[in-house]
Amino acid sequence: MGAEGILFVLPYGILWLLFLFLPLVFGFYISLHKWNPLVGNVFQGFQGYIELFRTPRFWNSFWVTWRFVLFVIPGIIIVGLLAALALHAKLVGGLFESLFFFPYLLNVSIVSILWGLLHDPDVGIFFQYLKQLGIATTPLLNHEFWALPMVAFTTIWWLAGYRMVVFRAALASFPAELYEAAKLDGAGPIRTFFTITLPLLKPTLLFALVLTTVGGMRAFGQVILMTAGGPGTASEVLALYMYRVGFEFLDFGRAAAVGFILFLMIFTLVMILLKFFRLGSELK
Amino acid sequence: MALRFTQKYSSARISLSLALWVVAFLWIFPLFWLVGKTFTPNSEIIREATSLLPRDITLENIHTVLKKWPFLLWMLNSTLVTVGSITVMVLVSLFAAYSFARIPWKGRDFVFVLFLSSMFIPWEINAVPLYFVTKYLGILGTRPGVFLPISAMPVGMFLLRQFFISIPQDIEDAARIDGCSSLTILVRIFLPMTIPVIGAVVIWISLFAWNEFFWSMISLQRSAMVTLPIGLKNIMGSQNIDYGGMFAASLLALLPSFLIFLFLRRQIIRGITVSGSFR
Amino acid sequence: MKSVLVLVLGFCMLGALWGAGAKEAAKPAGPVKIWFNTLFHGGDAKAMEMIVQEFNRRNQDVQIDLTQGSWTEYAAQLNNAVMAGEAPQIGIVLNFLMPSMHPALTPLNDSPVGDLLKEFGIKREDYVEYVWDIASIGGKQYGIPLDNTLLGVYYNKEAFRKAGLNPDKPPMTMDEFVAACEALKKAGFIPFHPAAFGQSRWYRRAWYIFYWQKGGELIVNNRAAFNNQKGLEALEALVSIRERGWNTPGTNGAAQFESGNLGMMMNGTWHYLSLANVKFEWGMMGIPKWFEKQYTWGSNHFLVIPRQSKKQEPLIKPAMKAIKFISENSHLWGIYGGHVPLRKSAMQSPELQQSETWKKALKTFTEMAFGGIYKSKPLHPRIGEINAAIEPYIERAYNGTISPKEALALAERDVNAVLSK
Numbered sequence: 001m002g003a004e005g006i007l008f009v010l011p012y013g014i015l016w017l018l019f020l021f022l023p024l025v026f027g028f029y030i031s032l033h034k035w036n037p038l039v040g041n042v043f044q045g046f047q048g049y050i051e052l053f054r055t056p057r058f059w060n061s062f063w064v065t066w067r068f069v070l071f072v073i074p075g076i077i078i079v080g081l082l083a084a085l086a087l088h089a090k091l092v093g094g095l096f097e098s099l100f101f102f103p104y105l106l107n108v109s110i111v112s113i114l115w116g117l118l119h120d121p122d123v124g125i126f127f128q129y130l131k132q133l134g135i136a137t138t139p140l141l142n143h144e145f146w147a148l149p150m151v152a153f154t155t156i157w158w159l160a161g162y163r164m165v166v167f168r169a170a171l172a173s174f175p176a177e178l179y180e181a182a183k184l185d186g187a188g189p190i191r192t193f194f195t196i197t198l199p200l201l202k203p204t205l206l207f208a209l210v211l212t213t214v215g216g217m218r219a220f221g222q223v224i225l226m227t228a229g230g231p232g233t234a235s236e237v238l239a240l241y242m243y244r245v246g247f248e249f250l251d252f253g254r255a256a257a258v259g260f261i262l263f264l265m266i267f268t269l270v271m272i273l274l275k276f277f278r279l280g281s282e283l284k
Numbered sequence: 285m286a287l288r289f290t291q292k293y294s295s296a297r298i299s300l301s302l303a304l305w306v307v308a309f310l311w312i313f314p315l316f317w318l319v320g321k322t323f324t325p326n327s328e329i330i331r332e333a334t335s336l337l338p339r340d341i342t343l344e345n346i347h348t349v350l351k352k353w354p355f356l357l358w359m360l361n362s363t364l365v366t367v368g369s370i371t372v373m374v375l376v377s378l379f380a381a382y383s384f385a386r387i388p389w390k391g392r393d394f395v396f397v398l399f400l401s402s403m404f405i406p407w408e409i410n411a412v413p414l415y416f417v418t419k420y421l422g423i424l425g426t427r428p429g430v431f432l433p434i435s436a437m438p439v440g441m442f443l444l445r446q447f448f449i450s451i452p453q454d455i456e457d458a459a460r461i462d463g464c465s466s467l468t469i470l471v472r473i474f475l476p477m478t479i480p481v482i483g484a485v486v487i488w489i490s491l492f493a494w495n496e497f498f499w500s501m502i503s504l505q506r507s508a509m510v511t512l513p514i515g516l517k518n519i520m521g522s523q524n525i526d527y528g529g530m531f532a533a534s535l536l537a538l539l540p541s542f543l544i545f546l547f548l549r550r551q552i553i554r555g556i557t558v559s560g561s562f563r
Numbered sequence: 564m565k566s567v568l569v570l571v572l573g574f575c576m577l578g579a580l581w582g583a584g585a586k587e588a589a590k591p592a593g594p595v596k597i598w599f600n601t602l603f604h605g606g607d608a609k610a611m612e613m614i615v616q617e618f619n620r621r622n623q624d625v626q627i628d629l630t631q632g633s634w635t636e637y638a639a640q641l642n643n644a645v646m647a648g649e650a651p652q653i654g655i656v657l658n659f660l661m662p663s664m665h666p667a668l669t670p671l672n673d674s675p676v677g678d679l680l681k682e683f684g685i686k687r688e689d690y691v692e693y694v695w696d697i698a699s700i701g702g703k704q705y706g707i708p709l710d711n712t713l714l715g716v717y718y719n720k721e722a723f724r725k726a727g728l729n730p731d732k733p734p735m736t737m738d739e740f741v742a743a744c745e746a747l748k749k750a751g752f753i754p755f756h757p758a759a760f761g762q763s764r765w766y767r768r769a770w771y772i773f774y775w776q777k778g779g780e781l782i783v784n785n786r787a788a789f790n791n792q793k794g795l796e797a798l799e800a801l802v803s804i805r806e807r808g809w810n811t812p813g814t815n816g817a818a819q820f821e822s823g824n825l826g827m828m829m830n831g832t833w834h835y836l837s838l839a840n841v842k843f844e845w846g847m848m849g850i851p852k853w854f855e856k857q858y859t860w861g862s863n864h865f866l867v868i869p870r871q872s873k874k875q876e877p878l879i880k881p882a883m884k885a886i887k888f889i890s891e892n893s894h895l896w897g898i899y900g901g902h903v904p905l906r907k908s909a910m911q912s913p914e915l916q917q918s919e920t921w922k923k924a925l926k927t928f929t930e931m932a933f934g935g936i937y938k939s940k941p942l943h944p945r946i947g948e949i950n951a952a953i954e955p956y957i958e959r960a961y962n963g964t965i966s967p968k969e970a971l972a973l974a975e976r977d978v979n980a981v982l983s984k
Contacts, residue, residue, distance in 0.1 A: 142813030
């Protein structure tokens with residue numbers, strides 16, 4: 001029986017080993033070198049990491065990533081949840097769901113090009129209106145403070161529809177009797193939400209928190225296509241910095257180090273969240 | 285939740301609904317704007333930035349973009365990558381999931397969690413090492429070089445395993461008493477029930493593969509191999525494109541997704557609902 | 564038993580897919596296919612397409628597959644491809660990247676299949692010698708000079724007329740330039756865009772030009788040497804473009820120019836073909852002498868053969884054949900791409916000198932290239948990272964987020980950190 005079990009797992013296991021695990025290990029290996037096979041790799045242990053920690057630009061991308069994540073996570077979860085609640089309460093129907101969901105099917109290039117054009121000072125209607133209302137004088141994507149939130153907003157627009165569908169499924173699974181009982185008690189919609197819905201939603205919400213965080217910290221495509229990390233380095237998230245160090249500065253050892261640090265950040269965060277909210281049991 | 289008539293149409297609900305519809309309209313507005321601008325001639329695009337509808341409708345943007353760039357080739361490549369990912373992932377995940385759910389073996393649960401935890405490896409950091417791994421396997425710069433790593437994601441195996449666990453044990457016990465092998469149980473008994481979950485996996489992996497950006501960007505450089513998201517990126521970086529072209533390119537690129545959504549909306553949403561219920 | 568069978572079948576399927584993939588990567592029979600990956604984007608990309616198409620038309624035994632790589636990642640992609648043994652047969656390397664890229668290139672006079680220069684009759688005297696020497700490292704020749712690219716100021720002649728300016732006498736001094744900008748602004752045009760398509764590297768180059776015109780040097784004795792009065796004044800001049808309302812940060816100068824709204828645009832030799840369809844009369848004035856000296860930024864492109872794996876070695880000679888063709892036809896590169904070709908026969912070709920390109924822009928560019936106005940320094944192995952260290956601060960200063968003084972101090976700090984590694 002045991003042999004059969006391993007046999008069944010083998011095909012997937014090979015894929016996993018070759019394409020997920022091996023690259024991770026190899027990446028760590030690269031991060032310990034000055035990596036340039038054409039000239040000769042030089043082992044330097046953790047020197048690359050130490051240099052990184054001494055580089056202001058690295059810390060900049062570190063904090064920029066957190067700032068981005070702090071905008072994106074509440075954004076996606078709150079928007080998704082509100083939309084799901086609206087659907088669940090039958091305030092709106094299938095068309096609403098479709099409209100909200102559709103952006104999720106688009107690839108990052110389309111989303112970034114579209115929103116980049118919306119913000120374009122010569123062509124974009126978004127910017128024109130803001131200008132007419134007197135709110136903005138510089139294009140927001142070129143604004144030191146607002147560039148990052150704008151990319152975050154585009155990300156929310158892109159991904160919230162998916163969360164909405166997941167939340168709605170969860171809401172639909174809650175037992176109707178609880179709501180009946182609450183109504184008999186005379187509870188209004190707001191109180192019902194906080195005393196019944198929210199506690200039931202907790203595991204779903206927390207799982208959404210974990211997944212959205214991971215996704216947010218990996219963000220790359222929309223940043224490079226909308227602002228290229230700018231203005232200056234105001235929106236240069238870690239994934240973009242890692243890419244730059246590798247592909248523009250040609251320092252793949254250091255880039256691998258950034259990548260590994262990113263991996264550790266995400267992994268640690270997820271472990272903390274899982275342990276803290278005891279979601280591990282949910283998975284089993 | 286069944287509501288009585290007066291509840292359903294109370295003024296609070298009506299005003300809330302209206303507000304929500306306004307929000308929905310604003311939400312989808314960028315796509316309307318995109319369509320409008322695609323058919324606007326370049327000379328008008330800059331001067332009439334605040335208007336929605338073009339004064340002179342034109343097809344020149346679409347025509348120029350189609351002539352300059354091989355959209356059909358890009359879509360073909362994206363399709364091949366997606367189909368490849370689906371095929372491989374579904375096949376290997378079915379077997380792996382069955383093993384994790386139904387066949388006891390030493391270290392099984394540990395391996396499962398190990399595989400699962402790779403969901404938290406950011407896809408992007410593996411790109412450069414993957415370059416060399418695929419090189420040694422002889423698939424660098426090819427489409428299998430893209431869809432094989434994609435099919436290594438643990439999502440399929442995870443969803444299927446959760447579902448298999450939920451299938452009542454007695455069904456399987458009865459089959460075993462009849463002398464069925466694991467393979468027969470998997471194919472003859474489990475498979476038919478699993479279709480909705482397989483559907484969910486297919487939807488998830490299709491979206492991921494069709495829209496994959498980073499790894500495709502790094503590994504698919506030959507013009508014959510370029511996929512749709514990278515093709516778009518190349519258009520953007522070419523500095524040989526005017527505004528009208530950018531709009532047209534975006535519209536053309538989203539057409540397949542739109543058409544599929546139009547016809548398969550219900551299935552897609554149901555698929556996500558299913559995968560969502562296992563979170 | 565059945566399980567084993569199915570699993571074997573499954574492995575076979577995977578194997579088939581694999582094989583299909585590997586076969587895609589292998590070279591098909593028929594004409595020899597060589598891969599030429601470029602980093603051209605503007606009008607010049609089309610020009611190279613034309614030349615390659617002509618080569619493919621004339622040569623049935625060798626066909627070129629031309630792809631456009633991304634500008635920013637080009638060098639890294641090339642390096643990786645060489646490391647992986649999957650490099651293109653022909654590539655393009657910029658002059659300031661020669662010092663860092665040459666380990667990834669095939670020495671043309673000492674290749675695995677012989678002395679290609681001798682075999683194909685390519686001599687140093689056929690080219691502008693000082694550029695040829697940039698690719699001569701350690702006695703080996705790593706590339707053939709293709710062209711000189713430079714930045715110049717294009718201007719909208721009709722806008723000039725409407726603003727009361729003489730379109731045949733564009734501004735060449737600071738005073739004339741300021742007056743022209745103000746006149747254009749009054750007439751309702753956007754006066755000037757210093758940074759081509761708007762990405763941050765163009766703002767950096769504009770500042771380089773101002774700084775060099777003030778007589779400054781960027782790196783001296785391996786330390787940053789620009790945080791001084793000259794650097795500051797140069798940056799303040801750049802920032803004043805925004806302050807005087809001559810343009811808005813975050814805009815695309817080429818798009819503004821092509822739509823007829825922009826009076827003057829800083830852009831390069833490559834932009835010529837992109838202007839083929841504009842509906843107004845335009846000219847290229849060269850570079851104004853804003854400050855004490857007259858300099859403009861530019862670079863050189865070299866045709867190179869990246870290092871080939873053992874399997875790819877048979878492709879080296881066909882690649883050289885293609886390079887020779889492209890080089891001999893670089894007058895077309897000049898006419899349609901707008902760059903200054905560096906092969907002497909191309910520079911002197913009557914077809915080039917009678918072309919519209921020559922009359923409108925190329926003649927002035929050529930004069931700048933050989934008149935001591937063209938500058939491309941420093942040629943440092945870490946120039947990519949140095950440029951990247953400076954760029955964000957220039958951009959921020961232009962946007963008004965930090966002061967020019969702060970920008971230079973921070974840039975100096977980061978550049979010295981790079982240099983000290």
